[in-house]
Amino acid sequence: MRISLRLLRYFTAAAETGSTTAAARQLNVSQPSISVAIRELEALFDDTLFTRESGAKMTLTRFGVRKLAEAHQLLRAAASFEADDGGDAAAGEVQIGVFSTIAPVYLPVLLRIASERFCDLSVRFIEGDLMQLEDALRSSRIELALMYDVGLPADIERECLAELRPYALVPAASKLAKKTGKLSLHDLAKEPLILIDLPHSREFLMAPFWQCGLAPEVRYRATSLELVRGMVANGLGVSLLITQGKAGAEPAAIERPIREETIRQPLVIARPARASRTKAAELVAQCMRDAVNEAMAKGAGRAARTRRRGTRTD
Incomplete structure (x- = not known):
């Protein structure tokens, strides 16, 4: 049996939703199709991808965690290959993460900029705390994250956008x-x-x-x-x-x-250090830089107005 993109999509959906039923609903296929795909992969690898307990959520084994990261990389590479086929990097889908406390400030601006520039590029996002985003980068569930650098490890590459006081x-x-x-x-x-x-x-x-x-x-x-x-x-x-x-x-x-x-707190774009970069992800990274610059410029203007009001009050 050869590995197909269909099998990888079924496997990643089951891993992310925690059940074959939810994965089937997400992909609009039958539940047995998901179960069969997982059994086929486990037979090919001669190892288990999930632990299964009656009535409990499906949980990845250590082997499954490793294979999930590889599956995400393969699916991203396939999407990049497909998008680049016509010479257009501004197409396809990019998965990103945003630290939950900064998402209300920067994410709406980022999504607006991306939609204005690249109408065929879909930006999907997850919110999380710093540890959750670090795990998502390592497992390749996201390609890049907008977050703070609070002692990020060496296997996470970061580009500093600003140092905040x-x-x-x-x-x-x-x-x-x-x-x-x-x-x-x-x-x-x-x-x-x-x-x-x-x-x-x-x-x-x-x-x-x-x-x-x-x-x-x-x-x-x-x-x-x-x-x-x-x-x-x-x-x-x-x-x-x-x-x-x-x-x-x-x-x-x-x-x-x-x-x-x-x-000071570095605000960074974080990426897995050894992962390949898709052209679409690089376009989104530029949108991140511009969104941070725009939001910070507006914030500086509000702060200046507040200081002037405070001076008049005094």
């Missing part, structure tokens, strides 16, 4: 919002803190306080940037953030720069 988010009606100039971490640490509670992110955002020997009271934890902004706007505390607010962000929460020189 932490800033304070304070209620607009608070005394901190009315102070002139930059805010000190010492002042911020006296207030209840609302912390972004995601792997790596929480440690990174606490590090500036720790560097100054400060231990603020963490009153609330949230995984959503919008929730943090809403809580600050309602006077429930202050926050230290990296990701800028998107257009139309909560006006009752004010962004203020930090006085102390703190560690």
